[in-house]
Structure formats: C-alpha cells, structure tokens
Amino acid sequence: MGNRGPTLEDVAREAGVSRATVSRVVNGVRNVAPDIQESVREAIARIGYTPNQAARSLVTRRTGTVALVLSATGRSFTARVFSDPFFGRVVDGVLPVLRRRAIQPVLLVAESEQARAQLVEYLRQGGADGALVVPLDENDPLPSMLVAAGLPTVLFGRPRDGERCGYVDLDNPAGARLAAEHLWATGRRRPATIAAPVTAPTAEERLDGFREAFAAHGVTSVPVVRGRFTVDSGRRAMARLLKDHPGIDAVFAANDLMAQGACQYLREQGVSVPGEVAVVGFDDSVAARKARPQLTTVRQPVERMAAAMATLLVEQLDGARSGTAAKVFEPVLVVREST
Amino acid sequence: MGNRGPTLEDVAREAGVSRATVSRVVNGVRNVAPDIQESVREAIARIGYTPNQAARSLVTRRTGTVALVLSATGRSFTARVFSDPFFGRVVDGVLPVLRRRAIQPVLLVAESEQARAQLVEYLRQGGADGALVVPLDENDPLPSMLVAAGLPTVLFGRPRDGERCGYVDLDNPAGARLAAEHLWATGRRRPATIAAPVTAPTAEERLDGFREAFAAHGVTSVPVVRGRFTVDSGRRAMARLLKDHPGIDAVFAANDLMAQGACQYLREQGVSVPGEVAVVGFDDSVAARKARPQLTTVRQPVERMAAAMATLLVEQLDGARSGTAAKVFEPVLVVREST
DNA sequence: GAAACGTGGGAGAGCGCTCTCCCGAAACCT
DNA sequence: AGGTTTCGGGAGAGCGCTCTCCCACGTTTC
Secondary structure, eight states: OOOOOHHHHHHHHTTTOOOHHHHHHHHHHHHOOOOHHHHHHHHHHHHHHOOOOHHHHHHHHSSSSSEEEEEEOOOOOOHHHOOOHHHHEEEEHHHHHHHTOOOEEEEEEEESHHHHHHHHHHHHSSSSSSEEEESSSTTOOOOHHHHTOOEEEEEEEETTTTTOOOEEOOOOHHHHHHHHHHHHHHOHHHHHHHEETOHHHHHHHHHHHHHHHHHHTTTOOHHHHHHHHSHHHHHHHHHHHHHHTOOOOOEESHHHHHHHHHHHHHHHTOOOTTOOEEEEBOOOOOOHHSSSSSBBBEEEEEHHHHHHHHHHHHHHTTSSSSSEEEEOOOOEEETTTOO | OOOOOHHHHHHHHHHSOOOOHHHHHHHOSOOOOHHHHHHHHHHHHHOOOOOOOOHHHHHOOOSEEEEEEEEEOTTTHHHHTTOHHHHHHHHHHHHHHHHTTTOEEEHHHHHHHHHHHHHHHHHTSSSSEEEEEEEEEEEEEHHHHHHHHHHEEEEOOOOOTOOOOEEEEEEEEHHHHHHHHHHTTTOSSSEEEEEOOOOOHHHHHHHHHHHHHHHTTTTTOOOOEOSSHHHHHHHHHHHHHHOOOOOOOEEEEHHHHHHHHHHHHHTTTTTTTTTTTTEEEBOHHHHHHSSSSSBBBEEHHHHHHHHHHHHHHHHHOOOTOTTTOOEEEEOOOOOTOOO
C-alpha cells in the first residue's frame, strides 16, 4: 500500500479539536457537543479520512473480523466445497448475524496440511477475533489447533473429547428416533443398522437412539454392522447384513453415503428398495437426492444451526457467554423414495 | 481476545539481546551471528512467542493478506456460488500462488449492497493488501469502488471503461473464431448470432470475431439478434431469428444461457438440434453440461487465468508491475451434442 | 601502522490509534 | 453561597513492532 492517508491528527487539526475528540466522534463513545461533532464529521469528509485498522487493533486487541473456516483435506477439496450447496447454506446462515453486528466475515479454506498451519498462524497472530469452523472430516486436527492457540472457536458439529470449545449440533438420538418411528409406522418390524466406527460419537448416538426407539416397540434385537462413512463401506456392510440376517426389512444407516451403498448393493442383488427393504440415511446431503432411489433421510436445519453458531461466537466475544456453550437442534425427517 | 501474550521485548530479555535483534531473527533480515540466532529461537519456543500482526502492519503497512472477492447480488447468491464449480476452479488457481508467497488468502463475499459497502470499508481500512475480484454481473460496481479506494485490484474479466486496474481475460475473438471454424468445418454455411447488449464489450468482441471468421470464408451476411444473457432472452432471440431468417443452419450465442434458450425454443418448434440447426455457446458453464442437448461451447482455462490473476497482483504488490497489467488467454472449444 | 571497510549488534523514534486520567465550566443540590 | 456532581474536552502514555541511525569491533588495504 504505502498510501499514507490522513490520520486522526490531521482531522483534529482541520477541525480545531484534539485527537481524542475526533476518536470519540468516530467511535461514538461518550458525549460530544453536537456542533463539535458536526465540524469533526465535516473535516473527516473534507480530507477523506479512513481509520487505520492496524493501529486500532493494536490497542483494542480486536479486529472486528470473524473467520469462517472450511477445513478438510483431499485433492478435490475446493471442488467439493464449491459444488455442495451445504456450504452455501452455512454461509447464508452466518452472514446476516455477523453483518448485523458490523463484523466482517472472512472465509478461509484449509485445504492441506500446509494451509492449515498457515491458517492457524494467521489467526494466532490476530487475523480474526474468533473462528467458526466447519470440519468436513471426523478427526480434523484444526479445531484442536485453534483451541490450543487460545482462539474463541465454535464448531459445526460436536467437538472431539478434550476440545473445549462451543458448538452447535443436531439432536442425533431424536433424528434416529424419527427414522425408527417412520419405519415402524410403515410396517417395518425387522430393522438393521449400518453404524460407524465406535470412535465417532455422533454416529454412535444415532445408533443408540434408533435401537431404543425400536426397543420401546418391543423389538429388542437389531443387528448392527459397522461401516466407515463411505459408499463402499455401506455396500460391504449391506452384504454382511443380508448374509447374516436375510429376514430384515429395513436398514438405517448413520449417514447418506453408506445408505446409498446399501441401496446399490440391495438392488444389485435383486432386492427391491423400498419394496422388500426400506433404507433411511442421515444428513440429507446432496448424495441423498442424487441417489437412485432418492433417499429418505434425516435433515439438519443448516441455516439455523449456522446462525446459532455465529451468535454463540459473538456472545462469547462479548463476554456474555462461556467458551463452551452449545446449542442442539431438532432434526426433520425427509421422506423420499427409499422407504 | 485480551490474551496479552509474550512480546518481542520478553523474548529479547529472555535471550539477553535487544528487541531489534529478535526482530531481525524473526524476519530473517540482515546477518545475525548463528549462536545468537539459536538462542533467540530457543527463547521464542520457550515462552511461546507469536508476533502481533497488528503492530507489524502498523509500521509496514502490509497485512500479508490478499482478498478474493466474489461479488454479485440476488437472493440466491451464495447458493449459486456454492454450487457452481467455476468458483472452486478459481480458488484452486489462486491458492497455490498465494501460499507459495506465504500470503494468506481470504475469501470475501459481497452478496448485497450493504455487504459491498462494509467490504470496501474493511479493505480501505487495511484489511488486505490487494484484491482479486470475480464480478458475476456485468456492471458490478465493486471494482470501481475498490479502484477508487486506491486498493491494488486485479479482475477476472475485462474492466469497464475507466476502471484502471489489472485483469485477466479470455481472447474472445479467438474463441468466436474457434466456434466459427468448427461450424464451417461441419458444413454450416448460414449461421446466425445471438449477441448481447452493445454495452457488454466482451460479448461484442465475440460477435465481431465470429462474423470476421465467416467473412473470411465468404459468408458476409450473418444475422444478429441481441439478447440479455438469460435463457429467456435466448428463447426470444431464437424466435426472432427463426421468423426472419428461416434458412439458418447454425447459431452462435454470446453465452451458454442464451444458447440453452435457443436450443429449447428450436426443439419446441420441432427443429432438430444439431440435425437442422447447430448451436454453440460460450463459457462452458454448468448450464452447458446440464442442458439437453449438452452444449458445444467455448471454454476458458479458469485455473490458469486465476493463477495469473494472483501472480499479477503479487507482482504489483512487489512493485514489479504497474497496476494495470493484463493477461489474455486462449480459449478451447468443447464439442458436445449441440453441433 | 593508519585509514578504509565490513559486520553484527543496540538505541530509540515513530506507525496511528484508544483510553485513562485530569481539569475547567456549568448545573445541581441543600 | 458553598459544595458537589455532571458534562465536555485535552494531554499524554502506551499498544508491539520495524527500521534507520549509530557504534564497537574486527579485517582488509596500501
């Protein structure tokens, strides 16, 4: 840059007041006589003054900025981010909250190990007052790194054990119950489950909620096979289920991709979906709508969750809330073709 | 924040040297004796020092940051951005260039009038050293605002008259020639054109290039109807063409959306595409692939253009280039079903 | 052997702003 | 009237860093 613009000092001289008074007018703090305010504003307009954010940050320790971090790895990360409307929904939820507070939202992408390191360094050095993080992989190291750096952080999704930060999350057991009741209501009596690795607490909640709901109807034995969140692992899990429990008439998967895999395998084996076996996914991701048959699935109210995430962070920055406040949302069942 | 971390001063005391020396080690400027460097680094690690970006910026007038601005208006702006792979490609092109220079890329979205104002204010105050702007609408006021604010700016696409800033662009006449030669080679002899409003210089170049190419083959009269870049305007233009010039066997549209509209109208009228009339679009947008028939179109090398955009800006920031340097890229013809 | 040079380090002046402290004047109490 | 609050403004000390001077100490040069 190097464009040495006018400073507070210049405005003060121009308006015939002190630097402090100009600062007060600019920031609207304390009372300043109306006529002096007037002349200060005129002086500002006349010489085209813009406050210097760096100088301001130096003393206030605030940037007026919040980072919205999209973190994941993989070659096609950006392609994924910019083709999945999910992120658009998150951004849509976050923006209005921040704009209203005159906080500048900045999007940061952490697409590689190096990028993550640069990003953490940037934020540690005061690049933003806080971070809203949307981790795309389980086990994303970024949240821990940010928390360790002492940055106020709010996650989309539950933090891993030991990460002391705020978050918004879905009421997973409730979502699973929704799925279970729907299957029960449509006459399914012999359900099975494709769960996730035990290390994924979120998915584990889904599993538990589902089993409890069916248990309440007297169905106590629900077979479980574990997958790994991918389409392929869903296919393999479905194969196991079909072999070990040929009588099942419904499958609840812990995410859409595995549900999609299950559908694929079932149809390949000549099992009709939803005729003989109904399938329910979780997340209402793009995959759910793109799959054939389109998946019945459990949807998160993404915009509202994102807005809450922003609100949580803002309140934390205001000191009105602890750094570990959380908010849990109720899911909605989206019934499509697979049930 | 308020986390009053260790400062240069603390490191200096800890290492038994002066503040200046620590600064030199941190920034790697001038020679410092190896053993002193060592002890300074140890001190830094021991007390967990992180430089304060605000203080640094205050004196250097640099932030080490470049903004990538996505600007447009309309209710579904973010939905559009986060479902069109085009932006992913832009980001993919930009990131490596900036990372290599240890410049932090920040994405900013200007989704409304208010957002644009906030954004310009943020950048004026020194939020970033420069801006890479991807305007989605013709007549986006943002570039002018940034240029007026004195911010080094590079555009994706040609600036409007009077905006003195750098840009990357496509060689539009060459793209139009590509389309023309393809049509000529496939036996089309009576082409027509769906152009854009005369106020869009880019589109005008496409029109001229196309007409010149056919003129070189002796086809001097090419009907022109103007549309407004939308699918609907493409339909209307096609209707006019069909009515006034029933003999045409090819249509070249200044963008994919209008080409798509043309295809729709033709098929509705029972005119086979590409059998009776071939259609060529421009941009290779998502629309081109989603349309039925899939559009033959002219593609921009987006990643390379984005990378060049970043390079141009970086060089400008280094003072190695003027603020109005530009780079023009060669297009590629993508042949699909509509020709 | 003195003058010139190069090298590595310290001192200290800001960068532009905020914010606490202080002070004078006006308004309010008994 | 004397004392006590407001109220509106100025003075000035930093915030943490960079960077230009300047100086001390070798090392070279003739």
